[in-house]
Every structure is written in structure tokens, then in C-alpha cells.
Amino acid sequence: MTQLQTIDLTAAAPRERGTQYGEAARAPIERSLAFYSESVARKTGLPWAEVTARSTQWVPLIEGFAPDLLEEIRGIALGANRSLEEILTLNVRGELLRGDVFGTATNNNDDDGCTSFALLPAANPLGRVYAGQNWDLYSGVADTVVVLRITQPGKPTIIGHVEAGQVARHGANSAGIALNANGLGAGFGPGAGIPGTVVRRTVLECWDFHDALQVIFDAKQSLSSNLLLTHRDGFAIDIETTPGRNNWMYPTDGLLVHGNHFQSFVPEQVNDSYKPFSVDSLYRLPRVEEGLARLRADGTSEEAVARIVQATMSDHFGHPNAVCEHSDPRRHELDRNETIVSSLVDLTTGSYRLTPGLPCSNSYQQVPWNLYDGPGPEDRPDVPAPTAVLAGRG
Numbered sequence: 001m002t003q004l005q006t007i008d009l010t011a012a013a014p015r016e017r018g019t020q021y022g023e024a025a026r027a028p029i030e031r032s033l034a035f036y037s038e039s040v041a042r043k044t045g046l047p048w049a050e051v052t053a054r055s056t057q058w059v060p061l062i063e064g065f066a067p068d069l070l071e072e073i074r075g076i077a078l079g080a081n082r083s084l085e086e087i088l089t090l091n092v093r094g095e096l097l098r099g100d101v102f103g104t105a106t107n108n109n110d111d112d113g114c115t116s117f118a119l120l121p122a123a124n125p126l127g128r129v130y131a132g133q134n135w136d137l138y139s140g141v142a143d144t145v146v147v148l149r150i151t152q153p154g155k156p157t158i159i160g161h162v163e164a165g166q167v168a169r170h171g172a173n174s175a176g177i178a179l180n181a182n183g184l185g186a187g188f189g190p191g192a193g194i195p196g197t198v199v200r201r202t203v204l205e206c207w208d209f210h211d212a213l214q215v216i217f218d219a220k221q222s223l224s225s226n227l228l229l230t231h232r233d234g235f236a237i238d239i240e241t242t243p244g245r246n247n248w249m250y251p252t253d254g255l256l257v258h259g260n261h262f263q264s265f266v267p268e269q270v271n272d273s274y275k276p277f278s279v280d281s282l283y284r285l286p287r288v289e290e291g292l293a294r295l296r297a298d299g300t301s302e303e304a305v306a307r308i309v310q311a312t313m314s315d316h317f318g319h320p321n322a323v324c325e326h327s328d329p330r331r332h333e334l335d336r337n338e339t340i341v342s343s344l345v346d347l348t349t350g351s352y353r354l355t356p357g358l359p360c361s362n363s364y365q366q367v368p369w370n371l372y373d374g375p376g377p378e379d380r381p382d383v384p385a386p387t388a389v390l391a392g393r394g
Contacts, residue, residue: 002356004161004341006147006368014068018075021148022082028144028164029080032090035140039334040089040096051096052085057192058092065194065219066202069167076165090165091197094183095222113260113278115288115313115323116180116228118236122254123292124299128348131178131230133170134313134359135161135341139327142340142357149369154381157374158204159352159367161341168201172345172352174374175207176232180343182260184224185277187243188269193222203227207380209235216241224267226258232347242267255292259285280321287315287323306344306353306364313342314360324360347371 007024011017022029037048044051062070077087089096116133124130141163148171150158160171172178179200187193199219206212209231216227216239224243230236236256238249240263247265250256259281266274276282291312299305313323320326327336342359345352350371353364378385 002362003365004145004147004354004356006149008369009148009150012153014071015075015078017150017152018072018077019079020075021072022076022079022087022165024079025076025146025164026080028146029076029082029087029090032141032144032164033082033086035138035144035334036090036093039138039140040093042334043097052083052089055085055088055092058088058195061192061194062198066198069198069201072167076167080165087165090163091167092192092195093163094196094225095192113281113284113325114180114182115281115284116182116226116258117288117292118178118180118228118230118238118251118256119292119295120230120234120236120251120254123251124254124295124305125297126299126302126305126348128305128346129230129232129234130305130309130344130346131172131180131228131236132309132313132342132344133180133182134323134325134339135170135343136325136337137163137340138334139336139338139340140334142338145341145356147354147367149367151374152205155205156207156376157371158201159369159371160204161343161354162197166197168197168204170200170343171204172347172371173204173206174371175377175380176347176371177204177206177209177212178230178345178347179203179212180228180230182226182228182258183277184226184240184242184260184262187222187224188267191222193243194219196221196223196225200227203229207377207383209237213237213239217246224262226260228256228258230347238264240264242269244269255289257285257288257292259288261285280318283318284315284323287317288312291315302346309344310342310355310359310364313339314358316360324358326358345371 077084119130121127156173156175162169249264260278261276315323342355355362
């Protein structure tokens with residue numbers, strides 16, 4: 001049975017933690033760089049060496065927003081025996097492939113996408129809180145996914161699944177906050193912003209929803225992206241972020257599903273010409289909503305929940321461009337996408353499950369850690385937890 005590589009990052013100092021990461025993930029980082037050296041160069045029209053050299057423009061942006069993460073990225077480069085510029089490029093690959101930060105791109109409208117969801121107690125008989133997603137990405141990096149547990153002094157412990165070398169992508173923390181992300185297309189013109197990987201990691205380092213939302217609204221990004229936040233106390237909110245304004249939406253009857261098109265508004269900058277960059281998002285959304293709605297009656301056990309979620313996220317309507325996306329041979333080999341991981345996180349119990357590949361042919365596997373093995377709200381060093389939180393944490 002295929003297993004995803006798991007890496008437990010325990011070093012207290014950012015650079016040492018990054019070095020630990022880079023050493024453990026050296027092989028998949030090599031594979032990722034080999035793919036993106038062709039893919040990014042093709043998208044930007046620039047030689048790979050020039051792309052990596054230009055990645056240094058993100059150094060002051062990251063340093064001003066999250067200096068510890070810049071140190072961690074330096075450590076990843078050191079541990080992986082690669083240059084800082086190469087690891088920076090991995091962490092801004094979304095901006096390079098979806099945006100036009102160099103003003104050189106001629107094709108940044110590839111059709112791919114992810115489908116994420118939040119399931120609150122009102123949506124399942126178990127009364128639990130779930131967060132999950134089909135993560136669709138380039139077939140060429142399917143074998144680069146690693147699962148991280150990140151332990152940091154004074155911060156919640158994070159469990160997340162990422163492309164090797166990146167500081168974050170999707171995950172949850174021991175304070176009970178989960179983050180799932182979806183692309184929404186390109187930004188509104190050239191220019192660099194805070195990388196999405198850095199924003200997401202900073203969100204996952206937060207103890208509470210207030211701070212997590214503050215991170216999102218404070219960050220000036222260059223891409224439009226969707227961030228779905230779910231909390232173990234039974235709250236979820238979806239933020240559609242853009243380089244301009246953001247908008248948001250809430251669950252309906254305990255269920256919130258998001259694809260790759262704007263669902264709460266269309267930014268005024270693209271209003272006259274907007275069309276979803278991933279048109280299959282228009283049918284993936286209702287297909288997943290319909291499938292997950294079955295949980296209200298039939299999700300009567302953990303096994304039933306996993307079975308219904310897996311069946312829903314394995315939906316092949318519109319194949320190969322479906323909820324469970326398969327590689328489309330009609331596309332250029334560097335543009336072929338597939339579901340590389342499906343995730344199901346139980347924020348009530350701390351269970352974190354993933355499929356190592358397509359959900360239609362791989363079962364959910366439990367990672368070797370529980371979310372709540374790390375510090376909870378009562379352990380945060382800055383603000384005392386209220387008595388109700390202390391009494392309610394199990």
C-alpha cells in the first residue's frame with residue numbers, strides 16, 4: 001500500500017527546523033524542482049536560472065511579514081543542499097504559474113482545481129466537525145507530497161500536507177483550526193505580494209479565529225485564492241481573497257463547499273470579463289454538496305462518514321475533469337492535473353486522514369499523530385483561556 005512520507009519537525013529554532021525538513025525531504029524536493037524547472041520556465045517564458053534569481057524579490061516581503069519563516073526557508077535550502085532561490089521559487093510557485101509577477105506570462109489559464117468543504121454538527125448525526133478537500137495539482141508533482149508535524153515554542157502544533165519544500169499548503173492545528181485552500185485564478189496585474197504559502201502557515205500558527213482572520217486581511221497577496229477556515233467549536237467561514245478586496249460566506253445548515261470560482265462576489269476589477277478559470281468548478285460544487293448532504297441521514301458512524309465522504313470525493317461526473325480529477329492526456333504533459341490527495345480531518349477527535357493519491361483508488365489513511373497531542377488554548381502563553389475552554393477540552 002502506498003504511504004505518504006511523514007516528517008516530524010521538532011527543532012525549536014526556525015533555521016534548524018528548516019534544516020531538519022530539508023534533510024528529510026531532500027528526494028521529493030529534487031523531484032519537485034525538476035518538474036517546476038520546466039513548468040515555470042514554460043509559463044513565464046524565462047530561463048529557469050533567471051526565474052530563481054528573480055525569486056529574491058520575495059525576501060523582503062517575507063521578512064517583513066513572517067521573518068521566522070524566511071529563516072525556516074533558509075534552513076530548508078541548507079538541509080536539502082539547494083540554493084535559497086530554488087526553495088523560494090517552490091514557495092511562490094502558485095504566484096509564478098497563476099499570476100504574472102514578471103509581466104511575461106502568455107498562458108496562465110490552465111484548467112485545474114480543488115474542492116474543499118466544512119461539515120459542522122448540524123450536517124452529520126455524530127455532531128462532529130469535519131474539514132476536508134480534494135487537492136488537485138500537476139500530475140508531475142504527485143510524488144512530492146509530504147505530511148508535516150511542526151512543533152514550535154509558544155505556538156500550536158501544526159499537521160499539514162504540502163509539496164516538499166513548501167512551508168504550508170493545507171492543514172490544521174492543536175488549537176482546533178483547520179485551513180483548506182483553493183485557487184481562484186490570477187491576480188489583477190504584475191507585481192509580487194506575500195506568498196500564499198507564507199500566509200497559510202501564518203494562519204495555522206494562530207491560537208484563535210480572530211488572529212487567523214487578521215492574518216488573511218492584513219496580507220497583501222498578488223493572487224486571488226480561497227481560504228476555508230473551520231474551528232472545532234463548530235464554526236466555519238470561507239474567505240475569497242483577491243489583491244483588492246476580500247469577501248466571505250458562511251455554511252448553510254452546517255455545510256459549506258467551495259470550488260474554484262467566485263461564489264460570494266465577483267471583484268470589480270474583473271467583473272466585465274470574468275469567467276471561471278476552471279469551468280468544471282461549476283458542476284463540482286453541486287455534486288459535492290449533494291453527496292455530503294447524505295451525511296445528515298447516513299453518517300451514523302466514523303466508518304459511514306469516511307465511506308460517504310470518499311464516495312463523494314471520488315465522483316467522476318465530467319471525467320476526467322471531475323471532483324476526482326484524472327490526468328487528461330489531451331493536455332500538454334506539463335499541464336496535466338489530477339487529485340493528488342484527498343483529506344478528511346475530524347476536528348472533534350483530532351483524527352487527520354489522507355489518501356495517497358486518487359480517492360477513487362486509495363483509502364483514507366490515518367497520519368501517525370493526533371492534532372490534540374500538541375498545546376491547546378489553555379497552553380497559549382499570551383492570553384489566559386476562559387474557564388469554559390479549560391473545562392471543555394477533552
